[in-house]
Amino acid sequence: MLRAHAGAHRQQPKSTGVSSERRFFGQKTAVKFLLYAILLTHLVFTGYPFVWMVISSFKSNKEYFANPWGLPSEWRFDNFAKAWSEGIGGYLFNSLYITLFSVIGLLIVATLIGFYFAARPFKGSGLLLGMFFLGMLIPVHSTLIPLFMISNRIGTYDTFWALFFPYIAFNLPVAVFLSYGFFREVPREIEEAATVDGCGIYQSFFRVYFPLAKPVLATVTIVSFFNIMNDFVFPLVMISKESLKTLPIGLMMFKGNFSADYSLISAALVITTAPILMLYMFLQKYVHKGVVAGSVKG
Incomplete structure (x- = not known):
């Protein structure tokens, strides 16, 4: 009885260490997830306007107003030639x-x-x-x-x-x-x-x-x-x-x-x-x- 109690007492710090390690890795994962979420949000807000600008440059002006957020039905390169010549x-x-x-x-x-x-x-x-x-x-x-x-x-x-x-x-x-x-x-x-x-x-x-x-x-x-x-x-x-x-x-x-x-x-x-x-x-x-x-x- 006494030996079993003593053995259980000696094993207690080990379980405490394991739980602390799990908490540490859990906190580390949460911080990493938060950082990735912030980076993804930043990428969306900074990258999407640029992508939208590139897509819009291949549309006709009529299609731009008809479907400003979608892909062009026909990819036009004459906008670049006209902008350059102007x-x-x-x-x-x-x-x-x-x-x-x-x-x-x-x-x-x-x-x-x-x-x-x-x-x-x-x-x-x-x-x-x-x-x-x-x-x-x-x-x-x-x-x-x-x-x-x-x-x-x-x-x-x-x-x-x-x-x-x-x-x-x-x-x-x-x-x-x-x-x-x-x-x-x-x-x-x-x-x-x-x-x-x-x-x-x-x-x-x-x-x-x-x-x-x-x-x-x-x-x-x-x-x-x-x-x-x-x-x-x-x-x-x-x-x-x-x-x-x-x-x-x-x-x-x-x-x-x-x-x-x-x-x-x-x-x-x-x-x-x-x-x-x-x-x-x-x-x-x-x-x-x-x-x-x-x-x-x-």
């Missing part, structure tokens, strides 16, 4: 031109600054870097009037240069922040080995560090590409020539000219979103690595 192609080219050159300039300047601060720290470099990062706190549009006056004074108004330099400047703090965080974590032995092989500081940067920075470069490229391609206010203020107008301005005018042709507007929107989607699909494998690698530790 000026969307020119606006897209202007936006891609200024965006590509701005992103290339941004990558070169930001990685050089981040590399120099990480590899060659000097007295007061931390304070200077901190003041540099304060640029992320400045509202971009608060500088619009001063930049307009400067651009008018130096003769860059109504040219792509009026957009090129501001786009680099306003995207520079985040780009330098990510670049500095990445280069700071690169082992110094790599630079020492490059120095032994006869590389100077700039040769080390372009031959060793720059190829290693693909994740950060991809992240900066996607973020800055998205910001510049979708900017509306600066091109509206800095550009007045019809031949130089960018895609957001062109879409506004396009919508005004074809306000009742929703299938044509949908086709124009698909054309405008295609470059950003293709760029993200091409570089997405580097994005997460870039954010993690570019975070500054301690």
Whole structure:
């Protein structure tokens, strides 16, 4: 009797441990289910409008109003050709031109600054870097009037240069922040080995560090590409020539000219979103690595 009672008493903690383990896994499953439910809800609310826009772009305007939520009875591609011929192609080219050159300039300047601060720290470099990062706190549009006056004074108004330099400047703090965080974590032995092989500081940067920075470069490229391609206010203020107008301005005018042709507007929107989607699909494998690698530790 006593032995049986003692054995049962010794087995009690084991059953308590099993029940605690079951509760833990039950709570973990519930949390996972909740996270998946949130992600699915987010996917529906963000993905469905895009899918609806793509489907609408293949309909005639008559079918769009007759059956706005259904699939097209006949998949029409002439909406894209008409949208392109009505000026969307020119606006897209202007936006891609200024965006590509701005992103290339941004990558070169930001990685050089981040590399120099990480590899060659000097007295007061931390304070200077901190003041540099304060640029992320400045509202971009608060500088619009001063930049307009400067651009008018130096003769860059109504040219792509009026957009090129501001786009680099306003995207520079985040780009330098990510670049500095990445280069700071690169082992110094790599630079020492490059120095032994006869590389100077700039040769080390372009031959060793720059190829290693693909994740950060991809992240900066996607973020800055998205910001510049979708900017509306600066091109509206800095550009007045019809031949130089960018895609957001062109879409506004396009919508005004074809306000009742929703299938044509949908086709124009698909054309405008295609470059950003293709760029993200091409570089997405580097994005997460870039954010993690570019975070500054301690």
